Amino acid sequence: MNCFDKLKKAFSNFSNKLLGKEEENINKNEETSQEVHTEELQTNKTTESSIEEKVENAENKEKITEKLNIFNKLRYKEIKENDISDIIEELRMELLESDVSLEVTDKILEDLKTNLIGNKVSRSEDLEQLIKKSLKKSLNEILQYNKIDSNLVDNIKKSPKPFIIVFFGVNGVGKTTTIAKFVYLLKKNGLNVIIAAADTFRAAAQEQLAVHAKKLEVPLVKGKYGGDPASVAYDAIQSAKSRGIDVVLIDTAGRMNTDKDLTEELKRIIRIAKPNFRILVLDSLAGNDALEQARYFEDAVGYDAVILTKVDADAKGGIVLSLAYELKKPVIYLGIGQDYENLISFDPSWFLDRLFS
Ligand SMILES: Nc1nc2c(ncn2[C@@H]2O[C@H](COP(=O)(O)OP(=O)(O)OP(=O)(O)O)[C@@H](O)[C@H]2O)c(=O)[nH]1
Ligand SMILES: [Mg+2]
Structure with missing residues (x-):
């Protein structure tokens, strides 16, 4: 599973750049320039392309050396905004490319600036800890809503029956x-559990659920294709009540934000x-389209999680x-x-362990 890898890399790149951890690249760079030099001696002839390569390598080396020096420059002095602004901008790009929204990116970067600028560090480990602490604190604040209601199964167990969930x-x-x-x-x-196949809109949706219901050995309430989905949900709930079933799961048809009729229908199912x-x-x-979808459904019907x-x-x-x-959900x-499974x-x-381990 490679989930969140891009996000993880964005944060570790930021830390590595500030700490000047790019020795590998500089070594590689030295090797390449060595190769060019040896070749030159062998052929005893300097071609135009090898000069270009040499210049490019020298420039790269300069850049990398400059990066390696960042930590030395920061050491024992108060960190200034100027010292970190380029690296902050690079992190901004990487976060946006990892689907972090503008607002969240701004928060993370502002927090980093607040926590780093004005600090004095003497050891690279201290700077590394400072960065990690700032990032973890920001992400914890961002994710605070995830701590509420996070264990749905426990909530279901504690609640009166049947517990009804619509998807x-x-x-x-x-x-x-x-x-x-x-x-x-x-x-x-x-x-x-009982399932309500309240997607009466898409052909084969009921059959798709029937296959799962059979494999999982749970009852399924179906409706007629093109029929009223709210009445399928209602029938499943009545059935759960009479059979003492704990949970009713209601499947609904997929709907885009442009589907006004289907949105009205979803409101009716919920009512x-x-x-x-x-x-x-x-x-x-x-x-980021997912964020737009979330805003749409929040306005249309509201959701818990x-x-x-x-x-x-x-x-x-x-x-x-x-x-x-942004949606506090x-x-x-x-x-x-x-x-x-x-x-x-x-x-x-x-999530934080995955990002910072
Ligand atoms: N890799 C991967 N595929 C998934 C996951 N969840 C669903 N899918 C696949 O996504 C496709 C669509 O899944 P469905 O469950 O039919 O989606 P739906 O939202 O019910 O679709 P509609 O009812 O047509 O709106 C299927 O091929 C699923 O196997 C997941 O977590 N990982
Ligand atoms: Mg479906």
Whole structure:
């Protein structure tokens, strides 16, 4: 799993640059210039291209040496904004490329400036710790909403039955697959489940859920293709009540923000089902588009938490921070593959360990 690797690299690059940890490159650079020199001696002829290469190598070497000197320059003196501004700008680019939103990027960089500027360090370890401490503190603040309600399964166990959860999101983000994974998780926790196939819109949606329901050995309430999805949800809830089932999971059709009718329909499902919990499913590959989707669904119906899917296929991962900071909503689970067990709970301390280990 390569999830969050790009984010991790952005932070470690920042630290390495400030600490001048680029010895490998300088060695490589020296080797290359040595090769050029040897070749020159052998042929005893200086070609135009080898001169160009030499100049380029010399320039690179100068740049790298300058970078190596950054820490020496910073040492024993108060760190000034000027000392770190170039490296801060490089981090800005890397964070934006990792799908961290503008607002979150600004917060992280402002915090770094506040925590670094004016400090005096004598050992590189101290500077490294200072950077790590600042980044961890910023990310902890950004992710504070993830600490609320993060254990949904425990909440379900404590709540009156049936506990009703509705899943929604745009087309193809992984709603149906996530419901199947969630059934698997709830069953493992000793809870019994019924699924409402309230996607009566997309052809084959009901059959897709029926396959999962059969494999997972849970009851499924279906509706007619083109029928009223709210009544499918209602029937499943009635069935749960009469059979003493713990949890009702309602699958809904994918809808884009341009689908006014489908949005009205989702509002109706929610009005009738009165869910205890609303989950917005987002695809991490959508990057900053996922943030737009989240804003749309927040305005349209509101939601309690996010499940972020396809994280296994996304190395960036900055969207987790943007969702938490800008929408103040927790990401509670990550989808990390297509199998039932590929749903892991999202825990901020696990996330921070992954970024800074
Ligand atoms: N790699 C990966 N693939 C996933 C994950 N979650 C879902 N998928 C795949 O994404 C595709 C779409 O999944 P669905 O569950 O059908 O998505 P949906 O949101 O229900 O789609 P609609 O009902 O058409 O809106 C399928 O091929 C899934 O196997 C995940 O966490 N990782
Ligand atoms: Mg579906």
